[in-house]
Each structure stands twice: as C-alpha cells, then as structure tokens.
Amino acid sequence: MSDDLAGLVADRVGDRAAGWDVAGELPRDLLAELGALGVLCAQVGVEHGGAGLDSRANGELTAAVGELCGSLRSVMTSQGMAAWAIRRLGTAGQRDHFLRRLTSGELAAVGFSEPGAGSDLAAMATTITDGGSGDVVVRGRKVWVTAAHYADLLLVFGGYRGGATAVVVPADTPGVRVERVPHPSGCRAAGHAGLVLDHVRVPADHVLGGVGLPLPLVVTAALTYGRMSVAWGCVGILRACLAAAVEHTGGREQFGIPLAGHQLVGRLLAELYVGEQIATRACEHASASWDGGAPEVATDAVQAKYVASRAAAAGASHAVQLLASAAACDGHVVARAYRDAKLMEIIEGTTEICQLLLAEHVRGRAGTVRGRP
C-alpha cells in the first residue's frame, strides 16, 4: 500500500521538484489531488477516507516523498500533524467531520510558533475565548506556518479556558491574514507563512475537545507526529543524497580513475551510507513504538528526529562536497537537500531542545538507563 502510494507520488512529481524549488511554489491542484487520495495524511483511517497506514508504512511513504521533494514532504508533515492533532485532541464528532475534510482535498497547516514563542511554546500568547452565541474569538499571531499559503484550514494553538488547545480556523474567515515568508532558505515551495488573527470568529465546535487541556500535553501530542514525519523525511533526504553521490562518484573520472576510487571520497560515501542507515533504524524504532502502543513513543520520536535531522544535515553537506560544482546550483537535488536538511534541525524542536528533552528523559530514570525489556 505504502509502495503503491509512493509510486503514485513519484509519477505525479516526475522531474518537476527542481522547478518547484526555484519557483518557490507547488502546484495547488496537485496538492489537492494528493490530499483527496489520502496521501498527505496517510495514517488517517479508512473510515475517515484515509489510507489507514500504520506509522511504519506512512514513514516509508514519507521518506519516499522526502527523497523526491522536501517541500511536498513538508506539506505532508503539516497535513498529517493536523490530522493527528484532530484525532488526539478532538471529540468523536470533530474527528468524523474534520478528518473527512482532510482526506477530501482540503489542505491544512498547523500554527504553534509565534514572534515571542519559538522554542519556548509556553510563552504562546494566542487566545481562544468564548464569544457568546456559539462562537469563539481567536486573537494572536503565528509565524513560519508551513503550508499556510496553500491551506484551507488553519489549526491554530492557543490558550483556552485556563488551559490550551487548538482551534480549526478556515483560512477565508474574516480577520485572518496569511503573509507569506518571502524567500525561505529551504523547503522553498512549502508555502511557509505568518498568520495574523485579528478577532477571528469561528463556531465553538471548531475548538478541539471543547475544553482547556494541559499545554505540554497538547503540544507533545501534536509534535510527536510532526517529529516522526520530519525524521522519516530526513531519511528521504539521505537516500537522495546517497543515490546522487554514488552515481556521480562512480561516473566522473579525475586523475584517471572514477572519483569513488579515491580513498578520501570513499570515506565520505561511507559516512553518508552510515548516516542513512542510522537514521533509518532510529525511525523504524520510533515507528515500532508508535504502532506497538509503547509509552516511550514521544521520547523515541524526539530521538528519531534528533538523529535523522543531524544525519541529514551532515550527509547533505558530504554530498555537496562529493558533487562539488555539479551540485552547486539551486534546484539540484543535492543543493535542495543541503538547504532543506539544515532547517530540519530547527523545526519541531531544535537540536538543542531535543537534547534537553532527551537529557530530562534519562535523568528521570536515574540509575536505570534501560534497554527495551
């Protein structure tokens, strides 16, 4: 199933990813088509029009998309994270309603980050307040919301009734302004945008769960999906880099032999290969935790994202070195990988925030650095 969907995406993407990167734009009709096929949030169950993949199969699909186009994979991460947040934080009625919309061609984006709340999401200042007559009022600003440029539905996190939750804001609601990030350095066609939410009124039944929930739980629940998706996307970046590096160094000759025959070149190929393997294993481990209902899944997702994004940033750098001038132009798969990969160390918890979370995790288990029983 995951292979079928990956083949379908490869067919639709063809050789167009380079052009999308240079133009900074994905074809919206393609996104809507993939959305309606359930590809963009493939873990949504068949009962809601989704592909019903498990985390592992969706991970392989995400890696396959990430290998082709980091921008499309970013859109997929947003759509999947929105779907997961609705599934986790929403009521049964909200799941039935909104998940079906997300598998019918409507696109979604997820906003946590704010001008004053990047790594420190507890500083979020966006508010959702009961507005009377069955409405709520949303006020605040969000920054760097991936896919917001394309989105029909904006999943906006904010404070609500003494706690926090997310509210589904249709992008065409009066008071919503979507301001595109002009020239993102990576995932250039992913449609990153800031949101200005000026007294935006939406029906109260758009507030996920309908009650104030603990912010740390709300954020961790949503980000755990996002981290899995980014991590698998980084595996895709590494696979793209490995393939390009193997092909190039096997074909081009300098000093009378193929580049790959030079030992210093071989070392970089080896490191790239090991990076891909380690990232894949970390992702497989986290997906197994997800699919097996292991309590450690949130920590394993942090670990996978941490390992895979660092491996991707290092691996892409090696690939640029190996291809040299051949990859030194925008749009080239390795040039895209290099720019995209570094940003993967920033989103869904920076490398440093992941380190803090992992350190907290081991400290909480003083003296019991455990393997899985």
Place this chain on the structure above:
Amino acid sequence: MTTTSEPVAEQVQAFLTERTRQTWARDTDLFAVGGVSSMFAMELVVHLESTFDIVIAGPDLALDNFRTVDGMTALVLRLREAEQ
C-alpha cells in the same frame, strides 16, 4: 468484562514506581510535586491506552484525569464502561 478499581490502581502505581523510582499514594498529586514532564505525561496517556485497551482523546486528556492514581483509575473505568 467488568473492571474494578483495585487492580487498575495497582497497575498504575506499579507503572509509576517503575518509571519514577518512587512509590505513589493513590491520592498524591503527581504534577504538584513536579514529578511529571510533558514527555512523561504523554507516556502515561499511551501506557493507559495500551494497557487497558482504551482511547484517551479530546476532553478526556484534561489534566485532572492524570493528577492522581485515583483520577487515572476513574478515567480508565469510565472509558472501559463506555467501550462496552
């Protein structure tokens, strides 16, 4: 199958003891004493789900349901009841 509170509470206590290396009375506020990080709160949710074959979503994620062993026990019993 009906579930009574005693075995559920014991199971939750055993999990907490294993993970935090300390014992917890049924009415101690886990969050008040700073014993719980956001990662651990998520661990609790997933552990309860897979151990008791329930889904904890939406309003059931309210903090009060996870504050104490008694709170989690009541949540588990209520969701199991609703499943049947």
